Amino acid sequence: MIVGIVGCGAIANLITGFVRDGKVPVELGFFYDRDLERAENLASMVDGTAVLDVTDMLPHVDLVVEAASPEAVRELVPGILEAGRDVVVMSVGALMDPELRSLLEKKASENNAEIHVPSGAIVGLDGLKAASMGSIRSVKLVTRKPPRSLGISMDEKKVLYTGKASEAVKRFPLNINVAAALSLACGRDIDVEIIADPAVDRNVHEVTVKGDFGEFKTITENVRCSINPKTSVMAAYSAIRLLKSLSENMHIGT
């Protein structure tokens, strides 16, 4: 499988390192970033090609990993699907827009392409998907990040947001994709609280789900990426595992 990457930041760096080290059986051939130097840096790690426009990679790839931004999903993913290429979407917050989501689903089905959304920086999507086959009463995410991860500076713990996931992704587009992944996994606009907490040095996500299956709670204490502290290493690992899964014949987990 030949893979291209859109967005050559923290997540793309980790993916590229794994591919270079032979830990994922894909060929990472093409890199695009609006900052060409970033694309060139990653391309040089795996003897790949940095392209000036995403359309330049499409004839040569089977799948494109979007690891850029919600705008990139809006601007670039429709064209990638139109070309019949599969897509892995990391900026899943963009998919909380129902119009964009149905446009992408339509383009994927018309062009025999698939849209994959990895579990990202969260754990528990497997159980949530299974639970949603029954009836779910509530899903709540509490995310705690160091203020620096949220791009602010403060000495006191502060609740920055309480409300629904759909609004959270608009207010914190680069910080709460996990809320979108949870919402899409269970088909409801989940409850979200975002806390800036100077006492933590991890990105911490606590998920509580109640339904007719019983209840579960997951707590993820994520190490942050060194080059982008907003983003957890786990998010990149989930994309890497997904790329590996796509070349396997047995699939474990919902």
Ligand SMILES: NC(=O)C1=CN([C@@H]2O[C@H](COP(=O)(O)OP(=O)(O)OC[C@H]3O[C@@H](n4cnc5c(N)ncnc54)[C@H](O)[C@@H]3O)[C@@H](O)[C@H]2O)C=CC1
């Ligand atoms: N699903 C999840 O659980 C998670 C998702 N994310 C999301 O994944 C995406 C990537 O995360 P990181 O690697 O940490 O970001 P980053 O900020 O380290 O790198 C993003 C790169 O994409 C480029 N870029 C952004 N918009 C672009 C566009 N429209 N066209 C071309 N290049 C563009 C930037 O120049 C930058 O080099 C972000 O949207 C982030 O919010 C991050 C963490 C968890």
Ligand SMILES: O=C([O-])CC(=O)C(=O)O
């Ligand atoms: O990486 C994380 O811990 C979560 C994150 O930034 C996001 O969901 O956008």
